[in-house]
Amino acid sequence: MVNDSGQLYTIEGISAGLLMIVTAYLVVSSTTVLTPQDVHITDVQLEQLGNDALAMMDTRDSYEDERSPLQEYILNDDTTTFTQAFLLYCNSSTSVTDMDNLRFKSTINYYNRITKEQANYTYHMPAGYDYYRENAVIVNRWVYLENKPPGAPPDMDSGPQIVLLEVLLWRV
Amino acid sequence: MKGKRSWLPDEEGQLSIDFIIGFTIFMISFIFVISMASGLLVGLQSRTIDYDAVAYRTSVVLVEDPGEPRDWHLLDLTIPADRDSLKRLGLSISRLSPGLLQQQKVDAFFNWDSSAGCTGTESLCYPDEYKEKLIFGDYPYSFNIALRKLNESTPLVVGGNYPPKHGYSRRVVKIKQPGAIMTMNITNPLYGVMKTTNISMEFSDLYGLINPLYRFDTLNERTIITIQNVTSIVNITSIPEVCVYPPEGGTPTCLYAPGSSPTILVKPGGGPPCTAFPCQIVNGTEIYIEEGFFSRIGLDEFSTIEIRIATDQNVFDAFPYDFNYYTATLAAPEPAVLEVRVW
Numbered sequence: 001m002v003n004d005s006g007q008l009y010t011i012e013g014i015s016a017g018l019l020m021i022v023t024a025y026l027v028v029s030s031t032t033v034l035t036p037q038d039v040h041i042t043d044v045q046l047e048q049l050g051n052d053a054l055a056m057m058d059t060r061d062s063y064e065d066e067r068s069p070l071q072e073y074i075l076n077d078d079t080t081t082f083t084q085a086f087l088l089y090c091n092s093s094t095s096v097t098d099m100d101n102l103r104f105k106s107t108i109n110y111y112n113r114i115t116k117e118q119a120n121y122t123y124h125m126p127a128g129y130d131y132y133r134e135n136a137v138i139v140n141r142w143v144y145l146e147n148k149p150p151g152a153p154p155d156m157d158s159g160p161q162i163v164l165l166e167v168l169l170w171r172v
Numbered sequence: 173m174k175g176k177r178s179w180l181p182d183e184e185g186q187l188s189i190d191f192i193i194g195f196t197i198f199m200i201s202f203i204f205v206i207s208m209a210s211g212l213l214v215g216l217q218s219r220t221i222d223y224d225a226v227a228y229r230t231s232v233v234l235v236e237d238p239g240e241p242r243d244w245h246l247l248d249l250t251i252p253a254d255r256d257s258l259k260r261l262g263l264s265i266s267r268l269s270p271g272l273l274q275q276q277k278v279d280a281f282f283n284w285d286s287s288a289g290c291t292g293t294e295s296l297c298y299p300d301e302y303k304e305k306l307i308f309g310d311y312p313y314s315f316n317i318a319l320r321k322l323n324e325s326t327p328l329v330v331g332g333n334y335p336p337k338h339g340y341s342r343r344v345v346k347i348k349q350p351g352a353i354m355t356m357n358i359t360n361p362l363y364g365v366m367k368t369t370n371i372s373m374e375f376s377d378l379y380g381l382i383n384p385l386y387r388f389d390t391l392n393e394r395t396i397i398t399i400q401n402v403t404s405i406v407n408i409t410s411i412p413e414v415c416v417y418p419p420e421g422g423t424p425t426c427l428y429a430p431g432s433s434p435t436i437l438v439k440p441g442g443g444p445p446c447t448a449f450p451c452q453i454v455n456g457t458e459i460y461i462e463e464g465f466f467s468r469i470g471l472d473e474f475s476t477i478e479i480r481i482a483t484d485q486n487v488f489d490a491f492p493y494d495f496n497y498y499t500a501t502l503a504a505p506e507p508a509v510l511e512v513r514v515w
Contacts, residue, residue, distance in 0.1 A: 011187070015195070019202065026206050044228065045341060052344035055271055059346055061504035063386035063497075089344045092509045094318035094327035100342075 043137055050104075050139035050169045053089035057082075058141060074108065074143055074165065077151040079124050082106075090169070101172045105129065109164040114155045121153050123165070136170035223313075223339025227514040230307055230315070231341040235510065236270040237262030238277075243392050245280040246464045249294050261296075261306040265348050266384045272505065273347045276393065276463060278319060282328040298330060307514070316513040321347065321506050331513070338515035346505040348385055350393035350463065354500035357401040358487040369488035370415070370478040371397060371459075373495045375466075379473040381497065385505060388497070391466050391473065397459040397495070398442075406485045407450035412436045412459060413480040414469065424478065427469070434462035436479070450484060 057070040067075065073082035091100040103126050112119040143165050148158045239262030241247075247254040263273040263281060284302075285295035296302065299315070307313050316331030316338075356371070358364070378388045388395070414436070415424035429436035437445035439458040459481065471477065478492070493499070 008187075019199075022203065023206055026209075042224075045224070048228075049342055049344065052271055056344050056346050056507055059272070059385070059505070062502070063381065063383060088322065089507065089509075092320075092322055092344075093342065094320040094329075094509060094511045096320075096325045 043135060046102075046135070046169060046171065047137040047139055049090055049102075050137060050167055051141075053086055054139060054141040054165070054167065056089060057085055058143070070141070070165070071143055071145065074123070074163070075145055075147070075149055077149050083124050086167070102169060103172055104167050104169045106165060106167045108152075109166060110152070110156050111161065112155045113157045119153070119155065120166075136168055138166060138168050140164055140166040223514050224341070225339070226307065226309065226313060227339035227341040227512045230317070230514065231343050231510065231512045233260065233306060234263050234317070234512070235273070235343045235345055236264055236267075238264045238266055238274075242266070245274070245276040246392060246467070249296070250292060252291070255291060258301075258305060261302070269384055271343070271345050272385050273345050273508075275347050275350050278328070278347060282319070282330055284330050302330065313514050315515075317511070319345075319508055319510045321508045323506065334513045335515055338513045340514075341512045343510045343512075345508050345510055346385075347508050348505050349503035350389075351396050352388040352390070352393070352495075352500040352502050353396045353398060354493075354495050355398045355400050356493055358399060358406070359401070359489060360403045361406075361485040361487055364486035364488055365490050366488040367484065367486055368480060368482045370480050370492040371495055372492050373477050373479070375471065375473050375475045375477070377496055386502060388500065388502065390461070391471065392463060394463045395461040395495075397461075397479070399453055399457040399459070400455055402453055402455045402457070402487075404485065404487075405452060406483050406487055407452050408438055408446070409450045409482045409484055411449060412438065413482075415478045415480060416469070416471065417476040417478075419474065426480065429465070430468075434465040434468055436461050436465060453483075 054070065057073075058068045060068045069085065070082075072078065073085070086104065086106075087102065090102045090104075093100060104124070105122070105126060106124040107120045108123045109118055109120040111117075141164075142162050144160070144162050146160050148156050148161075237260065240259040241257065242262075244258050244261070247258055249255050249258075261281060263277045264270065265272050265274045281296070283295045284290075284298040285293055286298045290297040302315065302317075303313065307315055314332065314334075316329065316334045318327040318329045318331075320327035354371075373390065375390065378390055381387045411429050413426050413428055415426040417424045437458075437460040438451055438453070439445045439460050440452065441454045441456045442458050445460070459479065461479075466475070466477075
């Protein structure tokens with residue numbers, strides 16, 4: 001039968017339950033706060049690596065060179081050498097046998113002379129494109145081109161221009 | 173009266189004011205303690221993140237900073253005052269050149285000694301100096317820093333074996349190769365007219381190149397003049413002379429290169445240097461100006477000098493040679509990967 005003789009026990013029970021819930025909430029929230037920061041650090045590392053690779057590819061070997069390797073690759077549509085060089089820079093470690101496993105997709109953003117707006121075309125797409133991951137980063141670099149690459153879309157300006165090379169980079 | 177009807181209102185189910193106050197104080201204290209406890213947990217669990225951050229910071233100092241002083245690789249670490257003046261270990265060629273390292277700094281950085289008497293050597297003391305001048309922070313971090321040129325298989329390493337869990341940062345860099353090289357073709361004594369020649373160097377022209385990656389940094393890097401086209405027996409009769417022109421022009425002041433390093437060496441065929449003169453030269457003989465020599469004799473970025481080479485044969489034309497960006501070359505920078513591990 002229901003009566004009021006156990007009220008204090010009931011209140012005690014409810015209080016204890018609340019305490020447990022609050023404690024569990026605080027502990028769980030303290031651990032979940034850490035996870036995004038950890039991921040963020042990883043993102044920074046990947047982004048830094050991609051930026052480093054692009055910067056080094058955009059560094060001429062000699063001051064007498066007319067173009068950097070990166071400019072040459074884009075100007076000549078040489079995606080094969082570009083891919084090899086970029087992956088070599090990104091995947092190499094100080095141990096010859098211990099290579100990282102990064103993949104990337106790159107696009108080139110340019111000024112469309114017909115629509116007067118930004119447009120882009122894919123510069124490199126990996127075979128078996130498998131990007132479904134959250135922890136991908138985008139790195140980019142402005143690249144000066146003296147003229148239009150032969151394989152670029154017809155609406156790209158044919159004269160000197162600056163394009164934005166965008167690389168989506170992720171770890172497999 | 174006991175046994176009264178339970179549905180009637182009465183005061184038995186109410187809490188006493190003492191209990192409510194006590195319970196409130198307890199709850200506030202408890203929440204406060206729990207809040208503090210979660211803070212402690214954050215501190216404990218953020219250790220990995222901290223390691224990553226320290227590894228990243230260390231890589232940034234190494235790759236994007238030239239160090240303090242910026243030409244620290246020229247310091248004579250056997251002298252205590254020089255060692256003390258080294259404040260920070262950066263490898264970059266300049267503050268505005270992130271990712272572009274200087275080969276001599278790389279060599280000096282990976283020249284370490286863990287023995288007690290390391291302060292009397294040319295080596296950096298491991299691990300103390302690396303912790304004080306690179307890792308920083310009060311926490312006694314351990315570290316492992318490795319660098320490998322992509323065309324080589326063996327890395328340069330400083331630091332011990334690292335545990336499976338550690339902070340990590342990897343950077344891609346290019347290393348400027350020091351030593352502009354000029355090839356000087358001499359002539360057959362039958363056709364030459366001079367036994368002595370001058371190699372002219374205008375430092376203001378050399379330092380006029382803005383990008384430090386391609387600059388002939390003769391004050392801080394070695395400089396090599398290679399003699400080619402040796403077709404007969406030719407001897408260099410004395411140690412090379414350096415003639416320094418005063419800023420306002422006029423007659424230069426000449427001095428012989430000193431006997432101690434840094435100095436100018438004559439290396440027949442690129443081998444061991446001549447210790448006595450006359451010294452016979454062959455194809456590929458190097459006039460090897462050691463790094464720091466020009467600074468040693470007080471030159472700066474605006475100096476004008478001539479290096480005078482005397483032989484016993486008429487192997488030179490009447491015109492002096494010029495050392496500049498048209499006659500000399502610098503090897504291409506070499507790509508490398510740098511890994512920093514901290515735990």
